[in-house]
Amino acid sequence: MLEPLSPLAAYLAPSAWIDSDHPAVAAKAAALAAGRVTDAAMTEAAFVFVRDAIRHSADYRQNPVTRAASEVLAHGTGYCYAKAHLLVALLRASGIPAGLCYQRLVLDPGNDATRYCLHCLAAVRLKDWGWYRIDPRGNKAGVDARFTPPTERLAFPVTAPGEVDLPGIHAAPLPVVMEALTRHTTWNALYDALPDVSL
Template identity: 55%
Template sequence: MDQYLAASKYIDFDHPEVTALARDLASRASSEADLVRACFEFVRDEIRHSSDFKLNPVTCKASDVLRFKTGYCYAKSHLLAALLRANGIPAGLCYQRLSLAGDGAPFCLHGLNAAWLKDFGWYRVDARGNKPGVDAQFQPPREALAFATDAPGERDLPEIWAEPLALIVDALERYDSYDQVLAKLPDIELAN
C-alpha cells in the first residue's frame, strides 16, 4: 500500500496548503468514513470543474487545484488523493472511458478515485462535481459515481493507479485554457 500513501509531483500533499486542509478536515471527523466523506465532499463541492464553470488556469498538481479552486475531473482526483493520503488513507486514481455524446465515438477518459476503507476494501468515489444529471455520492459499500458506463465502447478501467497516466498529465500541462483541453480530451484505445 505504500505507493498509495506517497506524496509525488502531482499528488503533492506535502505542500503546506494541502497539508493544512487535510488536517482541518481530519479535525472535524469522528471516523474513517467521516474523514473520507469530508475530503470527498470538499473536492466535489468546493473545487469547480473547469469546463462546467469555464475556468482557467488548467491545473494538474493537487496544490494548484486547491490554490485556484478549479480543475478537470483528473486534477480534482489528484487533490482528493492528496487529502486522503495526507491523512493516512490509501488512495489511487481510476479512469472510465466515456462516450462524449452518450452513444458511441468519440470517447474520452474520465478521472475518479479509489480509497481503501478498512470496512470495505477499495471503494471508488467521483469528486468531479454534481450538476443536473450528475449526482455522485459517498455511500459505501454502494458506489454512486457521476457516470455509468452503458454506451457501446464505454468501460470502467479496472486498474487503480498510484500516479496519473502520462496522457492525462500531458493533456493538463500542454494546454493553457480549459477550452483547449475540452477540445482534446484524452482517450485510449481498448483491447476487445
C-alpha cells in the same frame, strides 16, 4: 472491485502531481479531518469538499488548467483529473490510502460523431469496506455522485458501446492524462483535446 497495481505504500506517498506533502494541502486535510474519528468520516469530508467547493473547469468555463493537487486547491478549479488528484492528496495527507481510477466514456452522447475521452475518479481503501471508488468531479443536472459505502454512487454509469471501467487502481496519473494537462493552458483547448486510450 478493482485491484491495486502497486504496493500499499505507493497509495500513501506524495508525488509531483499528488503533492500531499504540500503545506497548503496538508493544512486543508487536517482541517477537514478535525473532529472526525473514522477513516470513512474523514474521507466523506474530503470528498464533499472537492466535489462541491472545487469548480469543474468545463462546467464553469474556468481557467487555468490545473494539474497538481496544490494548484487545484490554490485556484479552486480543475478538470476531473485534477480534482481527483486533490482528493487523493487530501486522503494521503490524512494517512488514508488512495489512488486513481479511469473510465472511458462517450463525451457527447447526443452527437452523431462519437467521441470518447478518459474520465478520472478516485479510489480509497477504507478499513470497513476495502477499496471503494468515489467521484469528486462535481454534481450537476444528471450527475449525482455521492459517498455511500459500500455502494458506489459514481457520476457516470458505463452503458454505451465503447465505454468501459479501465482496470486497476493507479498510484500515479496516467502519462496520457498528464501530457494533455501539461500541453493545454485553457479549459476550452483541453476540452477540444481530452485524452483517450484505445481499447
